[in-house]
Amino acid sequence: MSMTPEPVLQATGISKFFPGAIALDDVSLSLYPGEVHALLGENGAGKSTLIKCLTGAYKRDAGTILLAGQEINPRDPQDSLALGIGTVYQEVNLLSNMTVAENLFLGWQPMRHGMIDNRVMLKRSKEILSGFGLDIDPSLLLSSYSIAIQQVVAIARAVELAGKVLILDEPTASLDREEIDLLFSVVRKLTERGLAVVFITHFLDQVFEISDRATILRNGRIVGTRVLADVTQTEIVTMMLGRELEEAKKERGKAVIGETILELKSYGRRGTIEPFDMILHKGEVIGLAGLLGSGRSETAGVIFGSTPADQGTASLNGKPIKLDNPRSAIHLGFGLCPEDRKTDGIVGDLSVRENIILSLQARRGWMRPITRAKAEKIAEDYVKKLDIRLASLDMPIRLLSGGNQQKALLARWLATEPDILILDEPTRGIDVGAHAEIIELIQTLRAQGMALIVASSELEELITYSSRIVVLRDRRQVRELRGDEISIGAIVRSIAEEGGAQQ
Amino acid sequence: MMSDTLRRIAPQLVILAVVILLNFIVFPGFFSIEFQNGRLFGNIIDVLNRGAPVALLATGMTLVIATKGIDLSVGAVMAIAGAVAASVVTAGGGWVPALLAALAAGLACGSWNGILVAIFRVQPIVATLVLMVAGRGIAQLITEGKIMTFINPGLIHLGAGTILGVPTPVWIWIIMGCLVTYVVRRTALGMLIEAIGINETSSRLAGINSRVLLVAVYLVTGFCAALAGVVVAADIKGADANNAGLWMELDAILAVVIGGNSLLGGRFSIVASLLGALIIQSVNSVILLSGMPPEFNLVIKALLIIVILFIQSPTVQHAIYLFRASTPPHAPTEERAEKSAEKSHKNNQTARESLS
Numbered sequence: 073m074s075m076t077p078e079p080v081l082q083a084t085g086i087s088k089f090f091p092g093a094i095a096l097d098d099v100s101l102s103l104y105p106g107e108v109h110a111l112l113g114e115n116g117a118g119k120s121t122l123i124k125c126l127t128g129a130y131k132r133d134a135g136t137i138l139l140a141g142q143e144i145n146p147r148d149p150q151d152s153l154a155l156g157i158g159t160v161y162q163e164v165n166l167l168s169n170m171t172v173a174e175n176l177f178l179g180w181q182p183m184r185h186g187m188i189d190n191r192v193m194l195k196r197s198k199e200i201l202s203g204f205g206l207d208i209d210p211s212l213l214l215s216s217y218s219i220a221i222q223q224v225v226a227i228a229r230a231v232e233l234a235g236k237v238l239i240l241d242e243p244t245a246s247l248d249r250e251e252i253d254l255l256f257s258v259v260r261k262l263t264e265r266g267l268a269v270v271f272i273t274h275f276l277d278q279v280f281e282i283s284d285r286a287t288i289l290r291n292g293r294i295v296g297t298r299v300l301a302d303v304t305q306t307e308i309v310t311m312m313l314g315r316e317l318e319e320a321k322k323e324r325g326k327a328v329i330g331e332t333i334l335e336l337k338s339y340g341r342r343g344t345i346e347p348f349d350m351i352l353h354k355g356e357v358i359g360l361a362g363l364l365g366s367g368r369s370e371t372a373g374v375i376f377g378s379t380p381a382d383q384g385t386a387s388l389n390g391k392p393i394k395l396d397n398p399r400s401a402i403h404l405g406f407g408l409c410p411e412d413r414k415t416d417g418i419v420g421d422l423s424v425r426e427n428i429i430l431s432l433q434a435r436r437g438w439m440r441p442i443t444r445a446k447a448e449k450i451a452e453d454y455v456k457k458l459d460i461r462l463a464s465l466d467m468p469i470r471l472l473s474g475g476n477q478q479k480a481l482l483a484r485w486l487a488t489e490p491d492i493l494i495l496d497e498p499t500r501g502i503d504v505g506a507h508a509e510i511i512e513l514i515q516t517l518r519a520q521g522m523a524l525i526v527a528s529s530e531l532e533e534l535i536t537y538s539s540r541i542v543v544l545r546d547r548r549q550v551r552e553l554r555g556d557e558i559s560i561g562a563i564v565r566s567i568a569e570e571g572g573a574q575q
Numbered sequence: 576m577m578s579d580t581l582r583r584i585a586p587q588l589v590i591l592a593v594v595i596l597l598n599f600i601v602f603p604g605f606f607s608i609e610f611q612n613g614r615l616f617g618n619i620i621d622v623l624n625r626g627a628p629v630a631l632l633a634t635g636m637t638l639v640i641a642t643k644g645i646d647l648s649v650g651a652v653m654a655i656a657g658a659v660a661a662s663v664v665t666a667g668g669g670w671v672p673a674l675l676a677a678l679a680a681g682l683a684c685g686s687w688n689g690i691l692v693a694i695f696r697v698q699p700i701v702a703t704l705v706l707m708v709a710g711r712g713i714a715q716l717i718t719e720g721k722i723m724t725f726i727n728p729g730l731i732h733l734g735a736g737t738i739l740g741v742p743t744p745v746w747i748w749i750i751m752g753c754l755v756t757y758v759v760r761r762t763a764l765g766m767l768i769e770a771i772g773i774n775e776t777s778s779r780l781a782g783i784n785s786r787v788l789l790v791a792v793y794l795v796t797g798f799c800a801a802l803a804g805v806v807v808a809a810d811i812k813g814a815d816a817n818n819a820g821l822w823m824e825l826d827a828i829l830a831v832v833i834g835g836n837s838l839l840g841g842r843f844s845i846v847a848s849l850l851g852a853l854i855i856q857s858v859n860s861v862i863l864l865s866g867m868p869p870e871f872n873l874v875i876k877a878l879l880i881i882v883i884l885f886i887q888s889p890t891v892q893h894a895i896y897l898f899r900a901s902t903p904p905h906a907p908t909e910e911r912a913e914k915s916a917e918k919s920h921k922n923n924q925t926a927r928e929s930l931s
Contacts, residue, residue, distance in 0.1 A: 089896075133897070376780075378779075378780055397779075398779060398781075398782055399783075399784055402781075402782035403782075408780065410780060415774070415776060416776050416777055416780055417777055417780075418774070418777060419770045419773045419777050419778060419781075420773055420774060421769075421773045421841045421842060422766070422769060422770060422773060426766055426770075430766075430770060430778070430781045430783070431781045431782050433766065434767065434778075434781055434782035434783040434784075435782055437763075438762045438764045438767055439762055439763075440763075441761070441762050441763040484781065
């Protein structure tokens with residue numbers, strides 16, 4: 073190892089308790105200058121909690137943090153930034169309605185005669201950004217640049233203010249390949265300067281591409297720290313899961329497709345999604361593919377009635393129906409697991425049990441309450457079936473990790489025994505284990521005769537379970553792939569192709 | 576289930592006990608109750624009786640606040656309801672039509688608020704502010720600007736009479752509180768109201784009819800406010816459009832807050848709000864009995880809120896949690912598991928004992 077013996081950050085024995093759960097149990101982490109250190113683990117393993125303890129967003133219940141040999145106790149992220157630890161999150165935490173320069177210098181603007189010196193600020197912004205290989209105009213609004221560039225601006229700000237440790241929490245989740253390359257080149261420049269970078273992600277390929285070492289967490293404890301040059305991906309995944317990961321089987325051909333259940337004709341909504349036709353059969357999965365903003369979620373929304381269609385007709389089992397709002401859709405046997413769990417899915421302060429029975433209860437009406445015992449039974453049933461990990465059914469759902477929240481939401485819809493289930497990005501931000509389980513669940517449901525519509529940005533996943541794939545671009549359907557036509561190459565070509573609609 | 580409720584209202588019970596103890600200290604005869612002329616007399620009875628309007632308002636206000644809303648108009652609705660009841664009896668009507676007309680007026684006010692909030696998406700504080708200001712004007716129009724007195728014994732009985740020796744207002748608020756609690760907890764209404772208060776988008780996407788529920792909670796507050804208005808008018812044998820229920824919306828909100836219900840909506844407990852109303856009334860009683868100038872009332876109320884908010888702050892809660900858990904951070908898991916096993920074993924034992 074070509075590492076200097078003195079770590080820049082050394083955390084020892086960090087513990088954190090939440091009511092009813094131990095989030096971190098005696099976790100230690102050392103970061104050396106000039107290294108990229110990946111933090112790996114399933115959802116709920118404690119990665120975010122560890123970061124929040126390091127940056128002071130949470131108050132740790134035990135343990136010490138040494139930064140360059142000095143013990144520190146950051147009160148909040150602002151404080152840790154001043155001490156030298158900068159954090160950049162997946163969602164860029166900057167102000168998109170201010171200029172790039174203002175964002176870079178917010179709170180420490182260069183002053184002249186008690187006024188902000190704009191000229192100096194712009195000049196220095198240009199210097200700082202060119203140091204990151206970015207040649208952009210810092211006087212423009214931040215929102216006029218892509219997410220990747222905004223991400224780099226956030227990193228630049230964090231590095232300028234902190235300068236010792238940089239924590240990147242899922243920075244690549246919403247970036248495409250080119251943007252990831254840009255980001256990684258920035259990270260490499262930083263490590264050359266001697267910064268220690270913590271990298272959190274679910275993408276193992278990227279971990280091996282950029283990181284020197286990796287620390288693996290499971291259930292709030294350290295499983296081990298490895299030099300990545302010495303291990304294989306399989307070993308890392310095994311450490312994360314604590315078991316061997318089975319290869320997801322591709323048994324697309326075996327699907328038995330039943331009779332037509334839903335038929336949509338020139339269905340659409342002005343300004344949201346161009347009119348489209350769709351026929352959905354029992355026992356099949358229609359995959360919705362396309363780039364971000366191509367109309368995947370919008371398609372899901374008009375079918376479920378959360379953004380009702382204003383044109384076209386729909387019929388269910390041959391009978392014409394109206395899908396005006398989620399309530400009527402649910403009564404007709406629809407379910408929708410939304411893309412954004414936090415704002416559209418979970419009801420944070422209600423218990424896991426109440427969250428699971430919520431839709432079923434809403435459909436039964438308030439006059440016919442589900443008894444506590446019955447709710448308990450339904451919830452327990454799905455907790456077992458979907459392997460939801462929790463301390464108690466009575467704990468608020470917001471305390472669960474992302475993957476377990478997603479499973480609980482799936483349980484909510486499965487409890488209503490839907491005929492048609494729409495899943496919008498069911499595996500976003502979910503760890504490898506839960507990921508595989510959800511894909512397996514989709515296949516099981518299909519085999520049981522349920523009709524599913526699944527929107528996902530993960531093409532490999534889509535081709536695993538879809539019997540047909542609808543490709544969207546610019547809010548319209550451009551291509552439908554079926555049978556042997558389905559391959560990642562074909563989807564990518566349809567997304568990229570000009571005039572794909574004619575085909 | 577029962578123990579959950581007890582744990583929820585424990586802080587309010589403790590505070591109520593402390594305030595009542597203060598009452599006892601400043602006036603040792605606080606607990607004495609006498610039976611004269613077919614009516615119970617005593618300071619405790621007074622607290623229960625005088626607390627009726629705020630308790631009634633707090634019942635409805637709890638539900639509105641649980642949906643992340645607020646109803647500032649309840650005081651004005653009290654004035655309207657009192658004026659309506661008074662005008663019906665002075666026009667020669669009986670007390671039953673007067674009561675029904677007042678309640679109908681309350682429901683009309685509630686539906687106005689509910690429609691503004693649920694259909695037109697006006698922010699609750701603004702929507703109900705409209706009626707708070709306009710309501711008193713409406714009440715004055717009904718009473719034609721004067722205090723409208725009446726002598727109808729049936730109506731007066733609702734505010735000043737007794738049933739089985741207990742003042743009628745006490746019956747009214749206890750029955751109303753129990754009824755609403757029973758309905759929201761025995762049906763799924765309570766959970767659905769909490770759900771829309773916590774995350775309305777999620778709830779709507781889960782199939783909850785949030786509009787109807789929102790209108791419903793404002794109807795309940797309107798109804799409760801109308802009842803409170805009738806009680807107050809009946810007590811003074813007249814409808815005073817200027818002063819009936821004046822600032823009482825703030826006492827109702829205070830009762831809900833003292834009851835530990837978050838103004839951000841979500842989880843709620845009507846019982847705790849009712850205890851909050853009793854705490855407020857007991858504080859008033861302490862100040863009255865101790866002979867302190869009534870100015871102290873507001874300061875002491877403020878101190879109370881600070882104490883309760885302090886107890887309920889997440890920081891203190893976490894500290895209490897750690898204190899209760901009192902397991903050292905590095906204790907091996909086996910030991911912990913053993914302890915909890917032991918504990919559950921003990922629990923089982925005591926459960927068995929209590930069964931046998």
